Amino acid sequence: MQSGNGTVTHGxxxxxxxEPSAAIWPYIxxxxxxxxxxxxxxxxxxxxxxDPGGLQSQAxxxxxxxxxxxxxxxxxxxxxxxxxxxxxxxxxxxxxxRTRVALAVQESGARALAAADxxxxxxALLEKEITPTKTxxxxxxxxxxxxxxxxxxxxxxxxxxxxxxxxxxxxxGTHFTEQVLYSDDSCPVVLYHTPGHSPDSICIRIGSLxxxxxxxxxxxxxxxxxxxxxxxxxxxxxxxxxxxxxEGIVTQCMPGHGxxxxxxxxxxxxxxxxxxxxxxxxxxxxxxxxxxxTAVYAEGLMDEVEEIFTVITARLLFVSHxxxxxxxxxxxxxxxxLIDAGKIDDLMNDFHRFSEEHRAGTKxxxxxxxxxxxxVGKLDRMFSQQELALVLDPEYVRRAGRLLLDxxxxxxxxxxxxxxxxxxxGPFVAGFVASLDQSGNEDLMGSADDPxxxxxxxxxxxxxxxxxxxxxxxxxxxxxxxxxxxxxxVLGDLIRTILEDFAGCGSGEIAVKIASASGGLSITIxxxxxxxxxxxxxxxxxxxxxxxxAGGNLRWMASPPGIRIELQPLPxxxxx
Numbered sequence: 049m050q051s052g053n054g055t056v057t058h059g060x061x062x063x064x065x066x067e068p069s070a071a072i073w074p075y076i077x078x079x080x081x082x083x084x085x086x087x088x089x090x091x092x093x094x095x096x097x098x099d100p101g102g103l104q105s106q107a108x109x110x111x112x113x114x115x116x117x118x119x120x121x122x123x124x125x126x127x128x129x130x131x132x133x134x135x136x137x138x139x140x141x142x143x144x145x146r147t148r149v150a151l152a153v154q155e156s157g158a159r160a161l162a163a164a165d166x167x168x169x170x171x172a173l174l175e176k177e178i179t180p181t182k183t184x185x186x187x188x189x190x191x192x193x194x195x196x197x198x199x200x201x202x203x204x205x206x207x208x209x210x211x212x213x214x215x216x217x218x219x220x221g222t223h224f225t226e227q228v229l230y231s232d233d234s235c236p237v238v239l240y241h242t243p244g245h246s247p248d249s250i251c252i253r254i255g256s257l258x259x260x261x262x263x264x265x266x267x268x269x270x271x272x273x274x275x276x277x278x279x280x281x282x283x284x285x286x287x288x289x290x291x292x293x294x295e296g297i298v299t300q301c302m303p304g305h306g307x308x309x310x311x312x313x314x315x316x317x318x319x320x321x322x323x324x325x326x327x328x329x330x331x332x333x334x335x336x337x338x339x340x341x342t343a344v345y346a347e348g349l350m351d352e353v354e355e356i357f358t359v360i361t362a363r364l365l366f367v368s369h370x371x372x373x374x375x376x377x378x379x380x381x382x383x384x385x386l387i388d389a390g391k392i393d394d395l396m397n398d399f400h401r402f403s404e405e406h407r408a409g410t411k412x413x414x415x416x417x418x419x420x421x422x423x424v425g426k427l428d429r430m431f432s433q434q435e436l437a438l439v440l441d442p443e444y445v446r447r448a449g450r451l452l453l454d455x456x457x458x459x460x461x462x463x464x465x466x467x468x469x470x471x472x473x474g475p476f477v478a479g480f481v482a483s484l485d486q487s488g489n490e491d492l493m494g495s496a497d498d499p500x501x502x503x504x505x506x507x508x509x510x511x512x513x514x515x516x517x518x519x520x521x522x523x524x525x526x527x528x529x530x531x532x533x534x535x536x537x538v539l540g541d542l543i544r545t546i547l548e549d550f551a552g553c554g555s556g557e558i559a560v561k562i563a564s565a566s567g568g569l570s571i572t573i574x575x576x577x578x579x580x581x582x583x584x585x586x587x588x589x590x591x592x593x594x595x596x597x598a599g600g601n602l603r604w605m606a607s608p609p610g611i612r613i614e615l616q617p618l619p620x621x622x623x624x
Contacts, residue, residue, distance in 0.1 A: 244282025348590020
């Protein structure tokens with residue numbers, strides 16, 4: 049057994065630092081939304097189970113430890129009533145038995161458990177069914193805290209738990225309630241009500257350990273905005289916990305998910321969480337409908353990101369090969385190292401496997417959205433836009449960067465910004481189409497006297513090969529000069545994406561026509577050859593969402609095959 053001052057480790061009994069009369073048995077998991085960490089604390093005649101988790105296998109292991117080493121009084125203590133922290137309470141024989149196991153949770157969480165509330169408990173978001181569960185000891189009950197009183201509750205066959213309430217004064221002069229759990233011969237367990245992540249969130253101090261639930265993740269993507277989440281309360285709770293940490297009593301923080309932190313690391317991390325929370329004003333509620341919308345967007349976006357990165361990596365490999373042939377092996381190696389093609393393949397394959405598991409029903413909707421966010425973050429960290437733009441067509445690099453940022457914004461709980469402005473559509477589209485052919489843009493002869501610049505120009509010349517063999521653009525006379533309110537960047541990216549899809553299907557010639565349609569304005573993109581397959585629903589939904597953000601609607605045409613972008617023209621003098 050480790051000394052009481054050491055770092056707490058997974059899966060064995062060890063002394064609680066700062067509390068010689070108590071021992072801790074931690075179950076530490078890699079962070080995800082499926083299940084929480086679990087901490088067993090044994091002191092005197094009481095064994096606490098802090099957050100039994102959300103997995104059957106985890107509950108089995110914990111129940112086996114309790115069956116062997118538990119005291120007569122077993123009390124499940126929830127840091128908050130989210131389903132990934134309490135699932136065994138409803139479907140595991142050991143924890144379901146209220147004659148053997150008592151339950152303590154903050155009062156609003158107790159009400160949610162009693163009503164099997166699918167929103168407050170996040171069971172709807174996690175796509176899990178729960179049953180009503182009765183709480184033995186509601187914490188921070190207004191009927192008790194209002195009079196600074198005491199409560200007692202039966203625990204196990206013959207045990208009794210006491211709950212004492214006091215009021216503390218923070219450094220800013222505000223008052224907050226503190227409660228202490230104990231039995232006649234156990235160590236004190238200090239409780240702090242810290243709402244924000246959820247109304248019922250609490251932190252727990254035993255000795256020099258502080259159990260902080262999901263406070264570290266409360267401002268994170270896929271967490272912020274859940275039912276019951278409150279930004280202002282979260283900021284106040286973080287301030288309160290930071291004050292506790294700076295008192296010097298706590299040495300380690302035990303999170304609800306992931307690995308244990310030192311007090312100093314926890315202070316730094318929570319300070320960052322507070323900064324993130326401050327920036328989250330105006331985010332949307334994260335419910336199952338929002339999660340499904342985000343997951344659908346994730347699949348379409350990841351397909352588009354994969355296509356763009358495939359082009360980027362293929363061009364870099366081609367450039368490297370040509371430079372090798374030209375006996376410029378040093379430059380070839382430099383170009384090849386600009387991006388790790390193998391790692392990108394691994395990340396995309398990982399997402400595809402996860403998507404298949406989601407479609408098979410073994411992964412939840414919110415898990416898929418978060419998985420996409422994890423991969424987007426990794427791609428963003430290995431993706432140097434500035435360096436790649438010096439070599440490749442900068443538009444590919446910019447599009448990839450925009451898509452990665454867009455998904456991060458959506459996952460954070462914000463709607464994508466629509467940067468709409470008045471644009472004369474005919475000249476805009478014609479100019480955009482004309483800009484697609486970048487072959488011949490590099491002046492090799494003009495840089496021949498500078499070896500470094502000549503090599504750079506040569507690399508750009510090799511890399512920036514035109515994708516399209518022939519794209520024509522025609523603007524009908526009746527719409528010449530018509531304007532619409534659009535996001536020109538997103539619309540340009542959408543048109544380019546459609547053109548690339550057609551070119552990738554073997555269409556040698558593609559026609560772009562701007563004309564009037566049903567009182568509106570249309571941009572019709574049609575391949576010169578028949579037989580272009582209609583995209584799948586995931587691809588369709590992604591393109592529709594991009595078009596809506598650009599300021600228009602998207603329609604697929606069966607005969608002749610093609611895609612129509614419909615825009616609402618702006619009324620102005622001189623319009624037909």
